[in-house]
Amino acid sequence: MTNPLAVLQSPARYVQGRGATDHLGQELAQVGITGPVLILSSAAPLRILSRTWSETLGKANIEFSVETFSGECSPDEIDRVTAAGKAANVTAIIGVGGGKVLDTSRAVADALGVAAVNCPTVASSDAPCSALSVLYQDDDEFLEYRFYKSNPQLVLVDSSVIARAPTRLLVSGIGDALATWWEADTVRRSASENQLHGQPTKTGTALAHLCYQLLKENATAAVAASNLNVVTPALENIIEANTLLSGLGFESGGLAAAHSVHNGLTTQSKTRDFLHGEKVSFGLVTQFVLEDRSTQDFDEILSLATAVGLPVTLAQVGLKKPTAGQIHHIAERTVAPGETIHHEPFKVSATDVADSIWAADAIGREWLMSRENSH
Ligand SMILES: [Zn+2]
Incomplete structure (x- = not known):
């Protein structure tokens, strides 16, 4: 049966601009995230942004650890990062990269029942603000939409990073x-x-x-x-x-x-x-x-x-x-x-x-x- 009620859902906070990564620590604090946090990042942004993370999260007194993304949003990768997050007793998972990294980080946050934070490094799709992931089979054929209980707690978009993407x-x-x-x-x-x-x-x-x-x-x-x-x-x-x-x-x-x-x-x-x-x-x-x-x-x-x-x-x-x-x-x-x-x-x-x-x-x-x- 069709739901007769009108529904709107959104991330709790959206931040965008040049050098937004410099503000990550204070933005996390703004939505009540005190740490420790786990950053799941693909290799390229890790190289460009890791020093900025140390500075901004250090200033906000937020402990953090980093995992490098394996390249595929697969059940194995989700399990691996979930185990790392559990071991570090994290209060949030921060995904940094393209669609697959963000999808994986949100799946991990969902599995751990902690806050999801998305920092897209490309503006290639509308996924970062949503409460759903698009799942594909290994051969890239569309599989299904996976729905989560809530949208990300924070979406932080650094325009200077996006400008450098293809x-x-x-x-x-x-x-x-x-x-x-x-x-x-x-x-x-x-x-x-x-x-x-x-x-x-x-x-x-x-x-x-x-x-x-x-x-x-x-x-x-x-x-x-x-x-x-x-x-x-x-x-x-x-x-x-x-x-x-x-x-x-x-x-x-x-x-x-x-x-x-x-x-x-x-x-x-x-x-x-x-x-x-x-x-x-x-x-x-x-x-x-x-x-x-x-x-x-x-x-x-x-x-x-x-x-x-x-x-x-x-x-x-x-x-x-x-x-x-x-x-x-x-x-x-x-x-x-x-x-x-x-x-x-x-x-x-x-x-x-x-x-x-x-x-x-x-x-x-x-x-x-x-x-x-x-x-
Ligand atoms: Zn689409």
Whole structure:
């Protein structure tokens, strides 16, 4: 049965800016974390940030230990870090790195029943603020959403660290964020459940809309800043859109077809070299076909996506000459029971999805061709 109550959930505190890591100690104290804490970090941020951690946590009198991430968010890795956290009697787990590190650190915090703190070093997806992890099988095929009891206690985003990350990751985050408003809008229109199994609040839906506004106004300038590894107001706006607004927007606003098409695409090994937000971008074009959106809507997202280099065709997500069988397989996975595509305001079959994928691909190719010719 659908929950009639409207629900909104968020991290307890969100902090963003140049050099934010310098403030980690006082920010932990601000949310009542006194330590000891365990930092789970991937290797690169460990090299860049470990001296800053010693200074800021030292000043706040917070004891800490560090574990280097093994590279995979696997049950073994979760068990290993959980054991380390238990031995050190920690009161919080601080994940520092990309999506997999943060997912692992939140799973560990959940297992230990302690506070989760996320310090994303890339703005590549909307996961850091949410209370759920996306689990993949070892071969990168989508497995399931794992839900936690609460959102992180603190999300701290150091913009100077994000500016130094590869631009492709920021662009992928823009792809994930680009779908947020359109999926939330669908959930609102169909009165479906958000990702918290409640009705979306006006607030959740409005945050998704603000996310889209910021993308329209800042995406290309932010990509230029990222290419130069510099922090500008446009980059700050896109970090906020990709991380905070898309995070709150998808969770409290809800998901629809675009993310299900993404999940369908992950069944194909050829899409594995492509990032989450890149596949979501093509998923959004497919959602637009399904929803029979206006030419104006199509033009708006196609121009935004292609301006920053996001995929709008099958070939751009690794499927150069897909067979009808492959597309059908993707479509079947897209409409699996429990998928968010069933939040669309009409019934969707695998045949509907397969046809929409072919049509989306043709629209995307035509768009790219018309751009080329106009240059
Ligand atoms: Zn996503």
